[in-house]
Amino acid sequence: MTPKVLLLVNFSEEYGRGLLNGIAKYSRLFGPFNFCRIPIVSGNKKELKNAISWAKTWGANGIIAQIENEQVFEKLLSLDIPIIAQDTNERFIGIPNITGLYKETGQMAASYFIEKGFKNFGFYGFDNIVWSRERCEGFCKKVEEFNFNVHIYQHQKEETPPLWSYKESQLADWLKALPKPIAIMTCDDNQGQHVTEACKAIGINVPEQVSVLGVDNDLSICNLSDPPLSSISLNTEKAGFETAQLLSKMMANKDGIYNDIHVEHLQIITRRSTDFLAVNDKEISKALHFIYYNYKERISVDDVVNATALSRRVLEKRFQLVLKRSILDEINTLRIKQVKQLLIETELSITEISDLCGYTDIKNLSRYFSRHEGVNPLEFRKLKQPK
Numbered sequence: 001m002t003p004k005v006l007l008l009v010n011f012s013e014e015y016g017r018g019l020l021n022g023i024a025k026y027s028r029l030f031g032p033f034n035f036c037r038i039p040i041v042s043g044n045k046k047e048l049k050n051a052i053s054w055a056k057t058w059g060a061n062g063i064i065a066q067i068e069n070e071q072v073f074e075k076l077l078s079l080d081i082p083i084i085a086q087d088t089n090e091r092f093i094g095i096p097n098i099t100g101l102y103k104e105t106g107q108m109a110a111s112y113f114i115e116k117g118f119k120n121f122g123f124y125g126f127d128n129i130v131w132s133r134e135r136c137e138g139f140c141k142k143v144e145e146f147n148f149n150v151h152i153y154q155h156q157k158e159e160t161p162p163l164w165s166y167k168e169s170q171l172a173d174w175l176k177a178l179p180k181p182i183a184i185m186t187c188d189d190n191q192g193q194h195v196t197e198a199c200k201a202i203g204i205n206v207p208e209q210v211s212v213l214g215v216d217n218d219l220s221i222c223n224l225s226d227p228p229l230s231s232i233s234l235n236t237e238k239a240g241f242e243t244a245q246l247l248s249k250m251m252a253n254k255d256g257i258y259n260d261i262h263v264e265h266l267q268i269i270t271r272r273s274t275d276f277l278a279v280n281d282k283e284i285s286k287a288l289h290f291i292y293y294n295y296k297e298r299i300s301v302d303d304v305v306n307a308t309a310l311s312r313r314v315l316e317k318r319f320q321l322v323l324k325r326s327i328l329d330e331i332n333t334l335r336i337k338q339v340k341q342l343l344i345e346t347e348l349s350i351t352e353i354s355d356l357c358g359y360t361d362i363k364n365l366s367r368y369f370s371r372h373e374g375v376n377p378l379e380f381r382k383l384k385q386p387k
Contacts, residue, residue, distance in 0.1 A: 003251050005244075006055050007037040008065035009086060014189075014218035015236055019086075019098065022240020022386060023064070030248070036060070048072060055079055062247045067092060082250035084243055084261070090130050091260070096250075098243055100263040102131050105232055106138025106185065109213050112268050113183035114146055115333075117278040117323070118211070120179045124171075124195055125187030127154035132187035135215065139185050151178055171195070172202050180209045181278050189214035189221040189231050196225045196273060207276035217269050227272035232265050235344075239263040241386030266384070267340055283308045284318055287327065295334040298358050301327045331358075336372045339365065343381045350377050 011020050027033040036058060038051045052075055055063065060081060067073050067085040073092055076083055085091075086098045106123075113121060121143045125132035132154070140150045153174045175198055186192040192214030199206050206212060206227055214222070217233035242261050250258060275292075279285045290307035291299070304327050305312045319327050335357045342353045350362055359365040370376050375383065 002032060002034045003061045003248070004059060005033045005035050005247065006051070006058070006060040006063045006065075007035055008039075008051055008063060009037075010039050010066060011037070012039070013216070014220070015216050015234065018234070018236025019240035019243065022237040022242070023244040024240075025237070025386065026241045026244035026248075030245070033244070048075070052076070052079065055081075062251045064098075064243060064247065082247060082254060084247055084250075087130055089128070096246060096258045097260045098239060098263065099260050100131060100234070101265065102134035103138030103141070105215060105265045106135040106140070107142040108265055108268070109135075109185040109215075109232060110139045110142035112213065112274075113185075113211070114143070115323070116183070116211075116274070116276070118181065118183040119148060119278070120151075120182035121148055122151040122153070122178055122182050122184040123186075124153045124184055124191055129187075135185070135187055151182070169198065171198050175199060175204055175210065176202060178210070180204075181211070181276070182209070183211045183274075183278070184213070186212060186214050189216045189218045189225075189229060192229045192231065192273070193221050193225040196227065196229060200226060207273050211276050211278075212273045213268070215265075222269075222271060225273065230269060230271045230274040232268050235264040235266050235384060238384065238386045264384075266344060267337055269341075279322060281318060281322055283310050283315065284322055287315060287319075288330070291327075291330055291334065295331050296338065296356065296358050298360060299331065301331075304331070332368050332372070335359065336369055339369060339377065340373075340380065343377055344384050353377070 009016055009019065011017050027035070038054070056079065062082045063076060063079070064084050065076060065086065066088040067076065068088050084096045084098060091097045091099055110121070123136045123139050125136055127133055136152060136154065143150050153171065171194065175195070184195060186195055192212050195210070195212050196206050199210050204210050212229060214229050214231040215234070217231040222229040222231050239261050246258060246261060249256065277285055277288045279288065286308045287304050290304055301312065305315055308315055310318070316327060319325065319330070323330070338357045339353055342348055342356065350365065354362050354365040357365070366376050369380070373380055
């Protein structure tokens with residue numbers, strides 16, 4: 001008998017669509033499942049009541065759902081079928097959650113900005129949602145390790161967002177008062193676009209005065225932003241695959257003990273909103289810009305030196321003093337990020353990736369990659385694929 005799975009999830013955004021792709025992939029390979037998709041509008045009690053009624057009539061065997069509060073949680077539990085919750089607001093006890101390593105994502109964003117030389121930091125998000133709150137905690141922890149402080153703007157997420165003016169808002173006032181230049185992490189791409197649009201409305205330059213980084217890498221939102229929004233990409237397809245895999249086990253054995261599914265962060269996709277280096281040293285800035293725009297070519301340390309007015313010895317010393325890393329480290333860090341993206345998003349061979357990322361041969365790529373990631377490129381690719 002084909003299992004019937006009810007999907008009470010909003011798939012209008014990149015995060016939900018990624019989960020859906022992974023769920024569908026598992027069904028194709030190990031199913032099939034019979035799916036019924038009912039997107040639930042936030043706070044719509046009538047839709048929820050109809051969905052629960054339909055689950056009984058249809059004879060659903062399992063549910064993957066966005067659960068906003070304890071009342072919804074209790075109503076779904078009353079169906080007495082396996083449920084996996086997407087932690088829309090908070091995690092739930094007693095059932096598996098589709099959640100994330102949110103603090104680690106915040107730390108990743110902080111490290112990214114610290115490497116760019118920033119000394120002023122901000123976070124914009126919600127204080128009543130677990131994924132925003134914990135991203136803020138991770139961001140602050142990493143920034144504070146370097147003896148910097150974070151300017152935090154956290155507000156309540158409302159079911160129906162009010163119409164408001166970017167020009168006359170608390171967000172605008174907060175942005176005006178911030179020290180510049182400043183690096184701001186937002187809890188997701190939607191909030192990132194709010195910040196870039198607010199900056200534009202009040203005459204703050206992005207990224208020169210305010211650099212903005214979102215989360216989810218939702219292409220429609222990132223490209224709608226002006227300038228285009230940098231974002232942290234998430235491996236939602238792998239998480240969707242693992243969610244369907246877990247639900248299959250739960251439907252076969254209701255009495256088992258099951259763990260949460262964690263959506264992994266992959267990498268930072270840099271676009272114009274963070275294309276800025278907060279470095280006062282003009283020669284280092286010249287070198288960094290040369291590296292950023294040429295690292296995919298087979299450039300050497302000497303090429304970087306030639307882009308400045310300094311000798312190699314002096315530039316190397318300044319790099320270590322200001323950035324705490326060497327010129328070669330900077331080149332390889334950017335290359336490894338590009339390699340990781342190609343390993344995850346394409347089926348290119350290691351030879352092709354090596355050539356596209358400026359390495360002279362596969363051995364050099366493998367050596368630097370293993371040193372940076374702890375595994376070789378092929379092992380990394382396997383780790384990031386659905387199991």
